Amino acid sequence: MKIAYITAGAAGMFCGSCLNDNTLVTALCALGHDALLIPTYTPIRTDEMSQSLDRVFFGGINVYLQQKSRFFRWTPSFFDRLLDAPFLLRWVSRFASSTKAEDLGDLTISMLKGKHGYQVKEALKLAAWLKKEIKPDVIHLTNALLSGMADILSNEVGTPVVCSLQGDDIFLNALPEHFRTKAIDLISTNSSLVNRYVASSYFYADSMASYLKIPREKIGVIQPGINIKYHLAGSNAQKAGNVLGYFARICPEKGFHNLVNAWIALRLKNQNLKVKFKASGWLGESNKQYYLEQYNKIKDANLLEDFEHCESPDLQSKIRFFDGIDLLCVPTEYLEPKGLYVLEAWAQNVPVLQPNHASFPELLNKAGGGGWLYAPGNQQELIEKLEFAFSSSLLLKQQALLGHNAVIDYFNSSRMAEETLSFYHRMLSGDKV
Structure with missing residues (x-):
């Protein structure tokens, strides 16, 4: 089966959705299928071997200029390709990562309008390329904010369109109310152009059906999986027994401040435990002041000697990070659709x-x-x-083993890929999700 995955780059950041998309495409290829990850806006960044095409469609520079000026909606393809050069988009991404969702309202609406939006030229270019070069059996959009192109892709390529639901709500909630309402209405309208949706949890399927006004019967659920081969080598590391870890984007919605406050309170309450704290994950420019506020809390509590912040790691340093902690806690305020860091922790x-x-x-x-x-x-x-957790190393080991076995037996990328293929076959045969 040929599957074209259209994913949105995250301006140079590590993004859970991009990581999951890359893992799935890798697993599908390992099963003998022809799956390709096609980035939009910017190149994607992963900490495993990237499966993405070395070309970007809907390049962020072109999309922005087409939004702002009628002139760029009619420029020739060779000019657009210059602005879509991956090296140029990577350079621009260094500045774009601090862009806030609330500043992208007009562009979001235009993208969701599809053939009636200012970026219709980009959708037609992608459709023509897919039809000529790939001829996919399935086109899979990896978030609902890309659903505006579903009509053009389906009609021009003649291929059914699947759409993942993974984190769209956090972006939409950051938009000003009038943009958010319009965007949700457009996503709901676009749902008639999407053959099936897929979510990574039953909670998220139910939640997004209501939030985006999408028919629940169109949403299938495939729980996430990770490529366990990267983590198993570190799964036998000796643990210190007293290290608390946080591994996620360092931001308010992931609840980093909640864990800082709880750890400080724990150290004041029970000084015999001597629990240390290690934190890692993407720290964007817009959240550096937030991180500094949490750092100062730790400093004021005289606990800096027992705190360590690791820079957002590559794969090997991520593995070392999990080797060096005994319990992971990411006390999110945001309603997490996947929780890949839970699976990565279990694997180790x-x-x-x-x-x-x-x-x-x-x-x-x-x-x-x-x-x-x-x-x-x-x-x-x-x-x-x-x-309670740090009161007994035996408790930690018992729970760790249960999680580890679950990743080996179920939460792995091979099972996720097999269920995804089954999902596609049911869609193509007209069966219900």
Whole structure:
């Protein structure tokens, strides 16, 4: 089967959706299928071997200029290709990563309008290339914000369109209200042009069906998986027994401040535990002041000696990070659709402590353990669960083993790819999701 994955680059950032897309395409290719990851806006950044095309469609510079000026909506293809050069887009990405969603309202609406938007030329170029060079059996858009192109791609290429639901809401919620309402209405309208949707948890499928006004019966659920071969080498590392870890984008919605506050409170409450704290993950320019505020809390508590911040790591340093922690906690306020960091922790024998919301209960229920859940927003319970977890190295090891076995047996990329193929075959045969 030939599958074209259209994904949105994240302006040079590590992005969970991009990582998941790359992992899935890798696994599909390993099963003998012809899957290709096609970036839009900017080149994607992954910490594993990239499967993406060395060409960018809907290049961020062209898309922006077409939004701002009628002139650029009619420029010839050779000129557009110059502005779509990956090296140029990577350079521009260094400045674009600080762009806020609230500044992209007009562009978001135009993209969702598809053939009636200012970027219609870009959609037609992509469709022509797919039809001539790839001839896919399935076109898979990796977020609903790309759904404006579904009509053009379906009609021009003659191929059904699938769309992933993964994190669209966090971007939409950051838009000013009038843009958000219009964008949701357009996504809902575009749902008639999309053959099927896929979400990574039942929670998220239900939530996004309501939020985006998409028929729930069009949404299938395929739980995430990771490429375990990268993590297994580090899964036998000796653990110190007293290191708390945070591995996610360092930002308010991922709840980094919640863990800082809980760790400080735990150290003040029980000085015998001597729990240390290591944090890593993407730290964008727009969140550096936020991080500094959390750092100063730790400094004021005289705990800097027991805190370590690691720069956003490559694959090997990520593996070393998980080798060096005993419990992962990412106390999100955002309702996480996937939680890939939970699977990565499990792969390296690290249990987790997560809020009892979004995808986390589904992950732990499927694993039969792998850590603990606490009531979302209940800081006192978070502190108590941290104290409980670190009170016994045996408890940590028992839960780590349950999570580790779940990744080996189920939460792996091969199973995810096989379920995705089955999902495509059901769609192509007209069966329900």
